[in-house]
Amino acid sequence: MHETTGVKVFRVAVITVLAIFTAVPVYVMITSSMKPLRDVQGPFTWWPSEITLAPFVDMWTTVPLASYFINSVMVASAATILSLIIAVFASYAMSRYKFFGRSIFSTTILSTQMFPGVLFLLPLFLIFVNINAATGIQLVGTMGGLIITYLTFSLPFSIWMLAGYFDGIPHELDEAAKVDGCGPVGALVRVVLPAARPGLIAVAIFSFMTSWGEVLFASVMTTEANRTLAVGLQLYSTQSDVYWNQIMAASLVVSIPIVVAFLLLQRNFVAGLTAGGVK
């Protein structure tokens, strides 16, 4: 294909500007994490005066980062698994059945995107406190409360994306499984799910990222015992000295697993989006 110079110039310009815009904060994060403390307390420099890995060692003791990390991993994993299971059943119903209330359900579930988090934050907190008083099940200050809260955050988008994905899988596959003696759940588990693997992976990444990055509810529903990274990372700046090099090192460490996972699986994500409502 022949391309005019205008198109080429436009492409190079767009890519250059966006690449710089995207990469500079990442570059600053990486280089600053390897700077000695005096570098980040004085005027900014684009390169460390000496490269040191001390921030990556010290960051674990300035705040109890390891325990926040473990809490985040547990909360995000549990919320992802539960939300995935729930979304699979719901999307299968949306994709394969016509039933009364179907459109009400899909409208309600999408409209939850509209709810301002601050509106249901406090009532939810009070409900958890009351449940604790009534039954003894502790939801505030434990992981359970955060897990069930987070799983509902990713549900709407997951159901929407998975239902679209299931729609793309021919109904004949389920029918064939039923002829072979599977029930609807058997057909779902044995035939539809294996065929929907890319979509499932995409939804799982999305749920995990949602839980891993949530700040508002984490700031209210966590106590010292179950603090997650979203809140924990901010504790570096409440120390008497602001250890920017350690903050950058910690940000880098908590980002790497999720960024790598996302980038490796981005094809699944795009495929999931294409199959979902994006048609």
Add this chain to the structure above:
Amino acid sequence: MSVTTVEPPAQKPTVRPQRKNRRPKSSGWWMPYALLAPAVMFVLAIQVLPMVIGICMSFIKLTKAFIANWGSAPAAGLANYSITVDFNSAVGKSLLSSFFVTCGFTVLVVGLSWMLGMAAAVVLQKQFWGRGFIRTLFLIPYALPVYAGIIAWKFMFQKDTGAINHFLFDNLHVGGEKPFWLIGDSSFVAMLIVAIWRLWPFAFLMLMAGLQSIPSEVYEASAVDGAKPWRQWRSITLPMLKPVNVVLILVMFLWTFNDFNTPYVLFGNSQPPAGDLIAFHIYNASFLTWNFGLGAAMSVLLLLFLLLVTGIYLIVVNRRSRRA
């Protein structure tokens, strides 16, 4: 599958499976409801029920004194609302200014993010050397945990130790005083840049997925007819991406208008009026003064506003597509 011969086969397959699914032999009518039950239960318990309680809370005088025993808080009628919308009082005035800041912020963030995402998606539509790498790079801000990205920017926006002022004043030698980016009026610009940095890769991702469904033959055919790239974008890309754009812009609007993370992580406990987004404002109004009734009233007004805008948006979009 056997096809009955009387009716045209083109219609048959679309009608038949639905019929069958309505009453599957192996299961009852309750099957879809059973499948949906867990999702409905959790969404009701964690989102809908608390929201209804939140709406009730906006009608009671839920202040510090009653927070431990909130059932006994006295009814306030519409008092919380009348304080909120009394724009001569301090509470009403700051809420109104926060609302305008949020409106300006949302329009700029959604508009610019969409433009950047669209430019990047179009530019990366064709295969060229290094495309995969560029695409991966562009998606990093979206993949980073929210707070990690914002904290990096917070460091860059520091007055004396940050990269932005260093670049402007020491590298480019712009004259004058180094500004504070996170205090005062500049905080709006800082917040805007961070929010766009976070959001545009999402627009890029969605538009890229949407572009994949446009067959390349359409472009080739139009090129044969002499269409220039700009014309192709306007007459092919834009109309064919419309279903994506309808959802994308709505979702970006709702997320940005409710954005709490950006000001919360960027500004912490200092709340510059120019960076006082409405979700952040309500959070502070509720949790700093412990007047939750008032905070709930503000949230309900916010919800009503979002419902109204969403409703109008969907009506306008649907009407346009019907006319077209």
